[in-house]
Amino acid sequence: MSLLVVGLSHRSAPVSVLERAALNADAQIKLLQDTVAAEPAAEAAVLATCNRIELYADVDKFHAGVAELSTLLAQHSGVALEELTPYLYVHYEDRAVHHLFSVACGLDSMVVGEGQILGQIKDSLGKAQELHTAGRLLNDLFQQALRVGKRAHSETGIDRAGQSLVTFGLEQLAAGASGGDAAEWARGKKALVIGAGSMSSLAAATLVRAGVAEVVIANRTAERADRLAEILNEGASSDAGDGDVVARAVPMDAVPGELTRADVVVSCTGATGLVLTGEAVSGAVRGRVPVAGAEAEGVARPGAVGVPSAPTRAAQAARLPADQTGSAEDNCPLDLNAVQATPGFSVLGEAAVAGMAAAELEQHAAWVDNAPRPQGTGSVVDEAEAIAALAAAAAAGGRIPERRRPEPLAAGPEPVLFLLDLAMPRDIDAAVHRIAGVRLVDIESLAEASADAPMAADVDQVRRIVADEVAAFGAALRAAHITPTVVALRTMAADVVAMEMARLEGRLPGLDAKQRGEITQTVKRVVDKLLHAPTVRVKQLAAEPGGAGYADALRTLFDLDQETVAAVSRAEDSTTDEEDRGPA
Numbered sequence: 001m002s003l004l005v006v007g008l009s010h011r012s013a014p015v016s017v018l019e020r021a022a023l024n025a026d027a028q029i030k031l032l033q034d035t036v037a038a039e040p041a042a043e044a045a046v047l048a049t050c051n052r053i054e055l056y057a058d059v060d061k062f063h064a065g066v067a068e069l070s071t072l073l074a075q076h077s078g079v080a081l082e083e084l085t086p087y088l089y090v091h092y093e094d095r096a097v098h099h100l101f102s103v104a105c106g107l108d109s110m111v112v113g114e115g116q117i118l119g120q121i122k123d124s125l126g127k128a129q130e131l132h133t134a135g136r137l138l139n140d141l142f143q144q145a146l147r148v149g150k151r152a153h154s155e156t157g158i159d160r161a162g163q164s165l166v167t168f169g170l171e172q173l174a175a176g177a178s179g180g181d182a183a184e185w186a187r188g189k190k191a192l193v194i195g196a197g198s199m200s201s202l203a204a205a206t207l208v209r210a211g212v213a214e215v216v217i218a219n220r221t222a223e224r225a226d227r228l229a230e231i232l233n234e235g236a237s238s239d240a241g242d243g244d245v246v247a248r249a250v251p252m253d254a255v256p257g258e259l260t261r262a263d264v265v266v267s268c269t270g271a272t273g274l275v276l277t278g279e280a281v282s283g284a285v286r287g288r289v290p291v292a293g294a295e296a297e298g299v300a301r302p303g304a305v306g307v308p309s310a311p312t313r314a315a316q317a318a319r320l321p322a323d324q325t326g327s328a329e330d331n332c333p334l335d336l337n338a339v340q341a342t343p344g345f346s347v348l349g350e351a352a353v354a355g356m357a358a359a360e361l362e363q364h365a366a367w368v369d370n371a372p373r374p375q376g377t378g379s380v381v382d383e384a385e386a387i388a389a390l391a392a393a394a395a396a397g398g399r400i401p402e403r404r405r406p407e408p409l410a411a412g413p414e415p416v417l418f419l420l421d422l423a424m425p426r427d428i429d430a431a432v433h434r435i436a437g438v439r440l441v442d443i444e445s446l447a448e449a450s451a452d453a454p455m456a457a458d459v460d461q462v463r464r465i466v467a468d469e470v471a472a473f474g475a476a477l478r479a480a481h482i483t484p485t486v487v488a489l490r491t492m493a494a495d496v497v498a499m500e501m502a503r504l505e506g507r508l509p510g511l512d513a514k515q516r517g518e519i520t521q522t523v524k525r526v527v528d529k530l531l532h533a534p535t536v537r538v539k540q541l542a543a544e545p546g547g548a549g550y551a552d553a554l555r556t557l558f559d560l561d562q563e564t565v566a567a568v569s570r571a572e573d574s575t576t577d578e579e580d581r582g583p584a
Contacts, residue, residue, distance in 0.1 A: 002058070002059060002060070002062065002092065002093050003056070003057075003058060003059075003092070003093055003096045003097065003137060003141065004056070004057050004058075004059045004062065004065045004066065004069065004090070004091070004092055004093075004096060005054055005055065005056045005057075005090070005091045005092075005096045005099060005100070006054070006055050006066060006069040006070055006073060006088055006089075006090050007047075007052060007053055007054030007055060007073075007088065007089060008021065008052070008053055008054075008084070008087045008088050008089065009051055009052035009053075009054070009089075009108070010051040010052065010110050010443075010447050011108065012087050012088070012089050013087035014087075014444075015424075015426075015442075015443050015444040015447065017079065017083075017084070017087055018051060018052075018053070018424055018443075019424055019425035019426060020077070020078065020079050020425065021053055021073075021077035021078075021079045021084065022048070022053070022077070022424045022425050023046070023048050023053060023076060023077060024270055024272070025270070027076050027077075028046045028048055028127065029127070029131065030076060031044075031046055031055065031072060031073070031076040032044050032045070032046055032127070032128060032131050032133045033131065033133070034072055034075075034076070035055065035057055035068075035069065035072055035133070036133045038068045038072065039064070039068070040057075040059040040060055040061050040064045040065040040068050041057040041058065041059050041065065041068065041069070042057075042058045042059070042060070042135060043057060043058040043128075043133060043134055043135040043137055043138045044056065044057045044058075044128065044133045044134075044138075045057075045124055045125065045127075045128040045133065045134055045138050045142065046124060046127070046128075047100075047103070047120065047121060047124045048124075049117070049120050049424075050165070050199070050268070050422060050423065050424040050443060051109075051110050051424065051443060051447070052103075052108075053073070053077070055069050055072065055073055056096070056100070056138060056141070057069055058135065058137045058138065062092060066090055070084070070085065070088055073088070093474075094470060094474050094545075097141065097470050097473055097474065098466065098467075098470045100121075100141060100142075100145045101144075101145055101148045101149075101466045101469055101470055101473075102463075102466055103117060103121070103145075104117060104118060104121055104145040104146065104148055104149035104152075105148060105149050105152040105153075105158065105462050105465070105466060106149070106152070106153075106158060107459065107462060107463065107466070109165075110165060110168075110443075110446060110447055110450050111164070111165055111168045111446075111450050112158075112450070112459065113158040113159060113458075113459070113462075114164050114165060114168075115149075115153055115159070115164070116164050116165065116198075116199075116202065117149070118146060118149045118150065119198065120198075121142060121145055121146060121149070122142075122146060124142065125138075125139070125142040125143070125146075128142075137477075140473075140477070141473075144469070144473055148465065148466065148469045151465060151469075152462045152465055152466075155461075155465065156458040156461045156462050156465070157458040158458045158459065158461075158462050164202060164206070165199075165422060165446065166199065166202050166203045166206050166266070166420075166422065167182070167206055168446060168449075168450065169266075169420045169422060169441050169446055170182045170185075170186065170206065170207075170210065170420065172441045172445065172446065172449055173185070173264070173418045173420055173439060173441050174186070182210060183209075183210045183211060186207060186210035186211055186212050186264065187210065187211035187212070188211065188212070188213050189212050189213065189263035189264050190212065190213055190214045190216075190261055190262050190263050190264070191204075191207045191212045191214065191215045191216070191262065191263070191264040191265070191266070192215075192216045192218065192255070192258050192259065192261075192262040192264070192265045192266075193207070193215060193216070193217050193218070193265075193266050193267075194218045194219075194252075194255065194265065194266070194267040194268070194269060194275055194276075194427065195218075195219060195267060195268045195269040195270075195423075195427075196217055196219035196221070196224040196225050196227075196228045197268065197269075197270070199268040199422055200217075200219075200228075200266065200267075200268045200269075201228055203266040203268065203420070203422070204217060204228060204232055204247070204266075205232065205235070207264065207266070208232055208235065208247070212264070213246070214246050214247075214248075215229075215232060215246075215247040215248075216247075216248055216249075216250055216258050216262070217229050217232075217247065217248070217249045217250070218249075218250050218251070218252050218254065218255050218258065219249070219252065220252050220269075222249065222251060225249035225250070226249045228247075228249070229247040229248050229249040230247075232247035233246070233247050255275075255276075255280075256280055256283070256284070259276070259280060259281070259283075259284040259417075260283075260284045262284075262417065263416070263417065263418065264417075264418045264420070265417070265418070265419045265420065265428075266420045266422065267419070267420070267421050267422070267423055267427040267428055268421075268422040268423045268427065269423055269427055270423075271423070271427060272425065274426070274427065274428065274429050275423075275427040275428065276419070276427060276428045276429065276432070277429050278429040278431045278432050278435065281417065281419070281428070281429070281432045281435055281438060282432075282435050284417060285416055285417050285435065285436075285437045285438060288416045288417070288437060289413050289416055289436050289437035290413060413436055413437050414437070415437055415438060415439035416437045416438075417437060417438050417439070418439050418441075419432065419438065419439065419440045419441070420441050420442075421440065421441070421442040421443065422442075422443065423443075424443060426442055426443070428440065428442065430442065430444075474545070475543040475544070476543070478542050478543050478544070478545075479539050479542055479543040481542065481551060482538060482539060482542040482550055482551040482554070483539075485551045485554050485555055485560065486535050486538070486539065486554070488555075488560050488561070488564045489531065489535065489554060489558055489560060490531065490535070491564070492558065492560060492564075493527045493531060494524075494527075496527075497520070497523050497524055497527055500523065501516070501519070501520050501523065504519065538550050538554060
C-alpha cells in the first residue's frame with residue numbers, strides 16, 4: 001500500500017472554485033466513508049480548511065487511486081470532474097509526506113507560518129479516527145505531521161514570518177488607517193462576530209486583545225454563542241488592560257439590527273448561502289456616510305482620478321437614458337431600475353453578467369442585440385462578442401463567477417463599516433466593496449495581499465527541517481514494512497528449533513532436564529547468530545529509498561508463508577490502532 005493525496009488549494013484554484021468545492025461536515029463524513037469503501041483505498045482522511053480541500057488515502061494502485069479519489073472529490077463537492085480536474089494536484093509516497101509536513105509547518109498556508117493549521121490537522125485526524133477510516137499509515141503520518149509542525153514553530157522563528165489568518169485580515173482592514181496598526185485601529189470599536197466555530201472564536205479573542213469596546217457573537221446555536229461570550233468576558237475580567245470589554249451573544253435574526261451598530265464585522269460560518277447581502281450592508285451604513293455628490297457613492301466615474309475617462313465605447317452605449325428604461329427592460333434578466341442609479345454601470349460589461357447562469361446569459365446576449373441605443377453612440381459589437389464568449393464559458397462551468405475588481409473605484413468617504421469574510425464559501429456578498437463607506441476583506445483579497453508578503457529567513461530553516469523529517473519518516477515506514485517479514489522468519493526459525501528438539505528427545509530419551517535445556521539453548525544461540533546479521537542488514541537496506549523489494553526477497557528465499565506475514569502485520573496494526581485512539 002502507498003500514500004496518495006489528491007486536492008486543491010488557494011495555490012492551485014481560484015477562490016470561486018474553492019467556494020463551490022467546499023465540503024460541509026456531513027459531506028466530509030460521507031467522503032471518508034465512500035473512499036474506504038472504494039477498491040483502491042484502505043485508509044482515508046480529509047483535510048478541509050477555508051483555503052484547501054485534500055483527500056489522503058492509502059492505496060494499492062497509483063493510477064486507479066488518482067482516478068477514484070478525483071471522482072469522489074468531484075461527486076461530494078458538486079463540481080463537475082472535468083471542471084475540477086485542472087485545479088487538482090496529486091502527491092504520491094514521499095512527495096505526499098513532504099506536502100503534509102509543509103502544510104503542518106505553515107509553509108503552504110495563505111499566510112506563511114500561521115499556526116492555526118495544526119489544530120485543523122488534529123481535527124482531521126480525530127474525525128478519521130472516530131470513523132475508523134485511519135489505519136496505521138495515516139495515524140502515523142498525521143501524528144508525525146503534528147510533531148513536525150510543533151518542532152518548526154519551537155526551533156525556528158517561523159512565527160515571525162506568519163500569523164493567523166484572522167490577524168492578517170484585521171491588518172488588511174486597518175491598512176491606511178492608524179498607520180496600519182491593527183491594535184490602534186481596533187481600539188474602542190464595536191465588533192460583530194458571526195459564527196462561533198474555531199475561526200470565529202479566534203477572531204473574537206483577537207479583537208478583544210486588540211482593545212475593542214464590545215464584541216457581539218451571533219450564531220445559529222445559541223449555546224455556543226453564549227459559551228463563547230462567557231469565555232471572552234471571563235478572560236477580559238482577568239486582564240486589567242481589557243477589563244472594559246463587554247461580550248454578549250445574540251440570535252442570528254438579530255444580526256441586521258446589530259449590523260447598524262457595528263464598526264467591524266467578522267463572519268465565518270458554514271452556511272452555503274450568503275449571510276450578509278449587499279442590501280443588508282447598504283441598509284446598515286445608510287445615514288452613517290455623508291453624501292457629497294456622485295463621488296460619495298463610491299463608484300467609478302469616468303474622468304475621476306485613476307479612472308479612465310472612457311472605459312469602452314460599448315460601456316458608453318449601454319448607459320440608457322431614463323426615457324428608454326421601460327422598453328429596454330423587455331427580455332433583460334437584469335433589474336434595470338436598480339442598476340441605472342449606479343453611475344458608470346454597463347449593462348453590457350462583465351460586471352453586469354457576473355454570477356449569471358448559462359440560460360440567463362444567453363437571454364441577456366439576445367437582449368443586447370435588440371436593445372435600443374442612445375443616438376450617436378458607437379458600436380457594441382466588441383461587447384456582444386465578449387458576452388458570447390462568456391456564454392460559452394458558462395455552458396461548461398454552469399455560472400460566471402463574479403470578477404473581484406470589475407472596475408476601479410474612485411476615492412470615496414472614509415469607511416464606517418469594516419467587513420472581514422473568512423468563510424468558504426463566502427458569507428458576505430462580494431459586491432459590497434462598491435458601497436460607499438464599506439471596506440471588505442475576504443479570502444480572495446487576502447490571497448492577493450499575502451502573495452506580496454516578504455518571506456522570513458527562518459522559512460529556509462523550516463524547509464530543511466521538513467526535508468529531514470520526510471527522510472526519517474520514509475526510512476521508518478520502509479523499515480516497518482519489512483518488520484512483519486522479519487518477525488515471521490524468526491517465528492519459523494523458533495518452530496524449527498522446537499521440532500528438532502522434539503525429535504532429539506525421541507532419539508535420546510535418557511537426557512535429563514538440565515542436559516535437554518543446555519542443548520536447547522545452544523541450538524537457539526546458533527540460530528540467532530545465523531539470523532542476526534542478515535535481519536539487521538535487511539532492515540537497513542529496506543529503510544533506504546527503493547528498499548521495498550527486500551521484504552519480497554526475504555519471503556522468497558526462506559519460503560515464508562504470506563498469510564503468516566500478513567497475520568503478524570494485522571496484529572501490529574491492531575495494537576497500533578488502540579494506542580493511537582488517545583489524544584493526538
